[in-house]
């Protein structure tokens with residue numbers, strides 16, 4: 316056989332208790348499990364290690380990145396072997412050639428994927444969705460990728476500029492439903508959209524999908540229902556609790572009329588006014604299922620947070636005095652920040668920031684582009700990844716300095732210092748409650764998006780190190796199942812997410828006592844040299860994708876065996 320993983324402890328993804336066993340792989344498939352006596356070209360000794368199916372992340376925005384980053388960072392460093400991209404209606408196809416730059420600028424505005432990186436990094440040789448799938452299929456890929464056809468892209472493709480201001484005509488709807496049908500037949504995993512008020516174009520106007528009414532969305536999901544194929548994903552309305560209750564009523568109607576799996580993500584505890592609880596949102600899932608629909612909620616495994624630092628963004632960067640300094644090279648910035656007169660000016664300038672008005676919701680993008688004065692009781696000086704950091708306010712009190720001065724001092728003491736501002740799902744118990752619900756999916760890394768604002772790619776290693784090892788809230792078997800079989804089932808992947816003979820050999824070999832995300836860092840490694848947050852992990856000995864060894868102790872082998880994950884009509 317090609318590959319033999321010997322002496323490991325198998326956690327097979329089903330939730331069943333672990334057992335000791337070898338796993339043998341040939342031609343990309345698991346061919347033997349047990350006490351294997353056959354020789355193999357390559358042997359990995361997994362003594363003391365867990366052997367699990369590769370993790371599956373259903374909510375990423377790696378549509379552009381996949382074209383320039385064969386590794387699939389940062390997902391690939393956390394045991395992930397399969398991802399879904401094209402979430403929330405954002406996609407790079409279908410797209411007419413003259414709309415490419417506009418698409419790139421929208422992705423920058425909504426998802427903080429630099430337009431310059433997209434224009435420099437993407438070799439844009441497609442127009443239709445099937446052509447995009449073929450283009451991605453040809454690329455060397457470290458991960459397996461599934462892709463949604465995105466509503467905002469589709470609407471722009473069919474309606475042009477009108478997509479940003481008008482309702483669709485019957486003719487528009489005909490063209491859009493035909494494109495959805497074509498995409499699903501070509502292998503799209505589904506259709507995605509967003510009704511989230513946090514999703515706006517560079518002009519602060521709603522992205523194209525937000526101009527659609529629910530009857531349009533119903534028609535497009537209906538195109539999938541006609542084929543009995545495809546998954547519907549939607550970025551939910553979080554503008555207020557009232558808006559969210561309307562959203563769920565509409566989503567339930569679509570789930571019941573289409574019969575297709577419907578997913579919203581992310582379950583969020585923060586809304587501007589009259590917020591609904593996560594329990595309300597999961598009760599709507601249960602109610603929809605009781606009435607005959609299929610619905611899932613996507614959950615984070617910790618707060619969704621904005622990360623600030625000297626090397627990336629700070630909440631003060633839009634203030635003129637700060638801006639003048641922040642454009643300088645790092646060493647010069649540090650000199651100015653150490654100068655007593657300049658410091659005093661910078662500290663005084665913070666007082667001019669827009670005050671935070673109680674419940675006002677601030678999305679991840681807003682936190683860096685349109686910031687409010689930070690709430691220093693909700694701004695943590697990151698010391699570790701254990702979600703146990705002191706706030707800036709606490710440190711300021713201990714040191715007897717003001718909060719801005721404290722931040723400046725911390726950055727001068729350590730130029731890598733990160734500050735974390737949780738924006739949704741802030742309470743640990745809320746996150747745990749969501750994860751414990753049987754119809755939620757542990758996913759929503761947002762990998763590929765918010766590249767210099769958020770870092771969700773470590774959701775899997777966080778689940779295993781924090782919720783399993785530190786808090787003992789889940790058994791390892793339960794947590795592995797959440798990251799593998801549960802997600803494979805929700806996205807209807809027929810041969811992944813379990814360790815079974817005949818299944819694709821996507822495997823992760825890790826030390827259950829050591830697996831843990833590392834601290835994020837800021838790197839300048841996007842096409843064109845733009846900055847982004849990077850996070851790796853410890854404790855993962857090997858990652859295997861389609862039978863090929865992809866990573867050994869966190870280092871890429873340079874073997875890219877990822878495939879396209881296609882819906883059943885295209886298999």
Ligand SMILES: [Zn+2]
Pocket residue numbers: 374376402403550761
């Ligand atoms: Zn999204």
